[in-house]
Amino acid sequence: xxxxxxxxxxxxxxxxxxxxxxxxxxxxxxxxxxxxxxxxxxxxxxxxxxxxxxxxxxxxxxxxxxxxxxxxxxxxxxxxxxxxxxxxxxxxxxxxxxxxxxxxxxxxxxxxxxxxxxxxxxxxx
Amino acid sequence: xxxxxxxxxxxxxxxxxxxxxxxxxxxxxxxxxxxxxxxxxxxxxxxxxxxxxxxxxxxxxxxxxxxxxxxxxxxxxxxxxxxxxxxxxxxxxxxxxxxxxxxxxxxxxxxxxxxxxxxxxxxxxxxxxxxxxxxxxxxxxxxxxxxxxxxxxxxxxxxxxxxxxxxxxxxxxxxxxxxxxxxxxxxxxxxxxxxxxxxxxxxxxxxxxxxxxxxxxxxxxxxxxxxxxxxxxxxxxxxxxxxxxxxxxxxxxxxxxxxxxxxxxxxxxxxxxxxxxxxxxxxxxxxxxxxxxxxxxxxxxxxxxxxxxxxxxxxxxxxxxxxxxxxxx
Numbered sequence: 184x185x186x187x188x189x190x191x192x193x194x195x196x197x198x199x200x201x202x203x204x205x206x207x208x209x210x211x212x213x214x215x216x217x218x219x220x221x222x223x224x225x226x227x228x229x230x231x232x233x234x235x236x237x238x239x240x241x242x243x244x245x246x247x248x249x250x251x252x253x254x255x256x257x258x259x260x261x262x263x264x265x266x267x268x269x270x271x272x273x274x275x276x277x278x279x280x281x282x283x284x285x286x287x288x289x290x291x292x293x294x295x296x297x298x299x300x301x302x303x304x305x306x307x308x
Numbered sequence: 309x310x311x312x313x314x315x316x317x318x319x320x321x322x323x324x325x326x327x328x329x330x331x332x333x334x335x336x337x338x339x340x341x342x343x344x345x346x347x348x349x350x351x352x353x354x355x356x357x358x359x360x361x362x363x364x365x366x367x368x369x370x371x372x373x374x375x376x377x378x379x380x381x382x383x384x385x386x387x388x389x390x391x392x393x394x395x396x397x398x399x400x401x402x403x404x405x406x407x408x409x410x411x412x413x414x415x416x417x418x419x420x421x422x423x424x425x426x427x428x429x430x431x432x433x434x435x436x437x438x439x440x441x442x443x444x445x446x447x448x449x450x451x452x453x454x455x456x457x458x459x460x461x462x463x464x465x466x467x468x469x470x471x472x473x474x475x476x477x478x479x480x481x482x483x484x485x486x487x488x489x490x491x492x493x494x495x496x497x498x499x500x501x502x503x504x505x506x507x508x509x510x511x512x513x514x515x516x517x518x519x520x521x522x523x524x525x526x527x528x529x530x531x532x533x534x535x536x537x538x539x540x541x542x543x544x545x546x547x548x549x550x551x552x553x554x555x556x557x558x559x560x561x562x563x564x565x566x567x568x569x570x571x572x573x574x575x576x577x578x579x580x581x582x583x584x585x586x587x588x589x590x591x592x593x594x595x596x597x598x599x600x601x602x603x604x605x606x607x608x609x610x611x612x613x614x615x616x617x618x619x620x621x622x623x624x625x626x627x628x629x630x631x632x633x634x635x636x637x
Contacts, residue, residue: 220337221344237370240341241378244334256336262344265337 206234208284210242211269211277214252219264243267251276309475311362315342317477318366325376325392328622334379342369359475366474385454394453401445409438410607414600431610483619484560495551498544505537527594529587536585539578547571565620572613579606 213226220240246252251273257264323335345365350357386394413434513524554564579602588598
C-alpha cells in the first residue's frame with residue numbers, strides 16, 4: 184500500500200493496517216475535482232501520501248463499484264484517460280467519514296500523547 | 309521487441325486473469341496508466357522511454373498475478389493467491405474428462421449399429437455423464453482449495469516476484485491472425501480430395517501384380533460414391549471457399565468465424581450420416597475400420613465445434629475496449 188521508509192522501526196504489516204482505512208478518506212478528499220489515476224497518485228504524493236499504483240487503481244474501481252465515485256473516459260487528450268470524481272453518495276460518505284476521522288484523531292491524540300511524553304519523544308504521530 | 313509490445317504483453321497477462329465483464333475496461337485503463345508512468349519516468353530521468361525503462365516501470369507496478377489479484381473481487385472461499393492455480397487445475401481436470409468422454413463416445417459410435425436417431429441419445433447420455441463428473445470434480449477441487457486457503461498452505465510469491473522479469477512475458481497471441489501456411493495446406497488438401505474422389509475414384513484402390521500384370525481392386529463402395537460423396541464434396545468445397553476468402557481478407561472476421569462454425573456443424577451432420585449409413589469401402593472389414601476413423605473424426609469435430617461456439621459466444625458478450633466505446637465529452 185503506502186510506501187514507508189526502510190529505517191522505520193514499525194513492522195510493515197502494522198504500518199499497512201494503520202494506513203489502509205485512511206487511504207479511502209484521502210482519495211475521496213482529492214476527488215472533489217476530476218482526476219485521472221496517475222494525476223491523483225501525484226496529487227497525493229505531493230501532499231506526502233505515497234500510495235503505490237497497484238493499490239490505488241484497483242481501489243478507485245472498487246469505490247466506483249460501491250457508488251462513491253463516478254468515472255468516464257476522455258478521448259480528446261494526448262491519450263485516452265479515465266477521469267474519476269466523487270459522486271453525490273460519495274460526498275455524503277466523505278462528510279461522515281471526515282467527521283469520524285476528526286473524532287478518532289482527537290481520541291487517538293489523547294491516547295498516544297502520554298506515552299510519547301514519557302518516551303521523551305513528543306510531537307511525532 | 310518494441311516498448312509498446314512489452315506493455316501490451318503485460319496488460320494482456322493481467323487481463324487473462326480477470327473476470328470477462330471487467331477485463332477490457334481494466335486493460336484499457338492499465339494501458340493508459342502505464343503509458344503515463346513511462347512518459348513521466350522518462351521525463352524525470354531525462355532519457356527516452358525505451359525498453360529498459362518500460363521494464364523498470366513494470367517491475368515497480370508488480371507481477372501480473374499480483375496486480376490481477378488486486379483487481380479481482382475478494383474471493384470468499386478461494387483467495388486471489390490460490391485462484392489462478394485453482395482455475396488451472398480445474399481446466400486440466402475438465403479437459404481430461406472431455407477427452408475421456410470423447411474416447412467413450414468414439415467407442416460407442418464405432419460399435420453401434422443403431423440408426424441415426426440413436427446418435428442424439430448417445431451424445432446426450434455421454435454429455436450428462438461428463439457434466440455430472442465435471443461437477444463432482446469441481447466441487448472436490450473447491451473443497452481442497454478452500455481447505456488450503458483456510459489452513460494457510462498457500463505459496464509464497466516473494467522470491468518469485470523478486471526474480472520476475474517483464475522481458476520474459478510471452479507474446480500476445482492474436483486469435484484473428486491468419487496462419488497462411490495452415491490455410492493453404494488445408495485448401496490444397498480439400499481441392500485434392502475433391503478432384504481425386506470425384507474425377508478419379510478408381511485411383512482409390514489396392515494395386516497388385518498378378519502374373520506380371522498390374523491389377524487393381526477399387527476401394528470406394530458404390531453406395532459411398534452415390535449417397536455420401538456429393539455431401540463431402542460440398543463441405544470440402546465450402547471450406548476451400550472460406551479459406552480462400554480468409555486468405556483474401558488476411559484476417560479472421562466475425563462473419564468468417566460464424567461461417568467456420570456453420571461448416572463444422574455441416575461436417576458433423578455428414579460424418580454422423582456416414583457413420584450410421586451404408587458401406588464406405590468395398591470390403592466389409594475395411595468399412596468397419598473406416599467407420600472407427602470416422603467416429604474419432606466426428607468426436608474431434610464435435611469438440612472443435614464446441615470450442616468454436618464457446619469462443620464466439622464469449623466474444624459476443626465481451627464488452628468492446630472501453631476507450632473506443634466511450635463517447636467523447
